[in-house]
Amino acid sequence: MAYFDFNYVTDPPNDEFVDEVGQLNDNWQEVADKINPFNQKPADFTGITVPVGTEAFDPEHVGSEDRIAVWNGTTWIRSLNHTTSWDTWELVPVRAPRLIRTGFPLVYRLNQVTRRVVLMGGVQFDAGAGPWTTNTTYEITTDAALPVSLAPVGDLSYQQAATGQVTGANQFASAIIEIKAATGPDRTAISVRYQGDAGGGNFIMLDGIEWWYE
Amino acid sequence: MGTNTTNYNLFMPDEEDSMADVVTNLTENFQKIENRNDITVIAAGAALPQVGDYEVGDRVFRNDVAGGPTVTWPSNYILVCKDANWGWHWRPIQQMMSPWVTIPATVINDANFQLHPTVPLQIALDSRGFCHWRGAIRRTTAGIPVATSFTVFKTIPEGIRPNVDLMHTIALSPITGSSTGKAGNIGGRIFLAQSGASSVRVFNSNNGVSQNVWFDGLNYNNSAHWYFSG
Numbered sequence A: 001m002a003y004f005d006f007n008y009v010t011d012p013p014n015d016e017f018v019d020e021v022g023q024l025n026d027n028w029q030e031v032a033d034k035i036n037p038f039n040q041k042p043a044d045f046t047g048i049t050v051p052v053g054t055e056a057f058d059p060e061h062v063g064s065e066d067r068i069a070v071w072n073g074t075t076w077i078r079s080l081n082h083t084t085s086w087d088t089w090e091l092v093p094v095r096a097p098r099l100i101r102t103g104f105p106l107v108y109r110l111n112q113v114t115r116r117v118v119l120m121g122g123v124q125f126d127a128g129a130g131p132w133t134t135n136t137t138y139e140i141t142t143d144a145a146l147p148v149s150l151a152p153v154g155d156l157s158y159q160q161a162a163t164g165q166v167t168g169a170n171q172f173a174s175a176i177i178e179i180k181a182a183t184g185p186d187r188t189a190i191s192v193r194y195q196g197d198a199g200g201g202n203f204i205m206l207d208g209i210e211w212w213y214e
Numbered sequence B: 001m002g003t004n005t006t007n008y009n010l011f012m013p014d015e016e017d018s019m020a021d022v023v024t025n026l027t028e029n030f031q032k033i034e035n036r037n038d039i040t041v042i043a044a045g046a047a048l049p050q051v052g053d054y055e056v057g058d059r060v061f062r063n064d065v066a067g068g069p070t071v072t073w074p075s076n077y078i079l080v081c082k083d084a085n086w087g088w089h090w091r092p093i094q095q096m097m098s099p100w101v102t103i104p105a106t107v108i109n110d111a112n113f114q115l116h117p118t119v120p121l122q123i124a125l126d127s128r129g130f131c132h133w134r135g136a137i138r139r140t141t142a143g144i145p146v147a148t149s150f151t152v153f154k155t156i157p158e159g160i161r162p163n164v165d166l167m168h169t170i171a172l173s174p175i176t177g178s179s180t181g182k183a184g185n186i187g188g189r190i191f192l193a194q195s196g197a198s199s200v201r202v203f204n205s206n207n208g209v210s211q212n213v214w215f216d217g218l219n220y221n222n223s224a225h226w227y228f229s230g
Helices: A020-039 A042-048 B022-036
Strands: A069-071 A076-078 A107-111 A116-120 A122-124 A137-139 A156-164 A174-182 A187-194 A203-205 A210-212 B040-042 B059-062 B075-083 B087-092 B113-115 B122-125 B130-134 B136-139 B149-153 B166-173 B188-192 B200-204 B212-214 B219-221
Parallel strands (some): B040 B059
Antiparallel strands (some): A107 A116, A116 A210, A137 A187, B059 B075, B166 B212
């Protein structure tokens, strides 16, 4: 069935008079029914036999509501209802002697619709917030922190991150974050590498680090 | 004789036409409307078209299973970019994210660079007006020269390029800082121009041994012409 299901208005002499109500007017009704819904919320869909959504419209969370119906080539089906698009924030266990920076818990969050992982939070070198050793890679997550199923596409990703310090000369440096599929045991490993002057960089922040998994 | 409308090519009779010609005046017009709205239906999970008789602005529907095992969703997609070097890109309407499109090797402009062999360079569009990148490219031999810009990509086309000039940090690997560890060993940056031939540049401020250029985390709003709000 086509998107528009028209009557074909038959030609005289087969029909001596065009049946306006049965053919023509029904066609106009068909046009009216199928043009409207793209601009209306599900509550207005009753006339075209689409299930009516019960969720309140929530403009701050696009995708959390049943927004518009779609035509799949045969019939109307209701569209978006990603009510669980973002999972809750989960704490990422940190590998000792690295520690979470006080007040900035290292957390990750999944979007299983888009297959995306995002991070927030910061880590420090040790309990005394000592300086990171320049140009040295440290795996900051424990073996059990993140399963290998969350490894980035291609099993490897590098990204930039900000660093900070509480004492010492002003320095503006950054760190490189490595996310990879690791073995022994299988896991997704997050490592950091401070890239500034020696002696600085007490904190490495992972806000904004993100990757996509298969 | 009557005239035809510019959009649907519907026949509009004038006073000289026989109003008894129902087929021409009515039936054929309804048929044109009906045919015009038969959209292409893509099978669940299948790639969106990268070739075919489509123009920018055309629509397809991918008949995914609602909430299926890989969290798919039935959705319309609108073609917003059709480029031989960057691929075809479809903006999702109902689904949050388009399928990832692997960028063809012909996107590389500088012969000293190539696509990464195991980490594909890919782009996806979301329904919020953003363009997302992931993956890597690399220099054919290790050692991206320091403090030098390279026009690594051919001109990025409208539909996936940013609305305004964009500069973003990127990571380089392998990572081996300088012996003194001076601040400034911070990797590279990418420049995406909103227009013009020299559209993408990589600037290595590492110490010259890196080979790979990483785009994970790069995303920007390019919704000036294609924005679908909630």
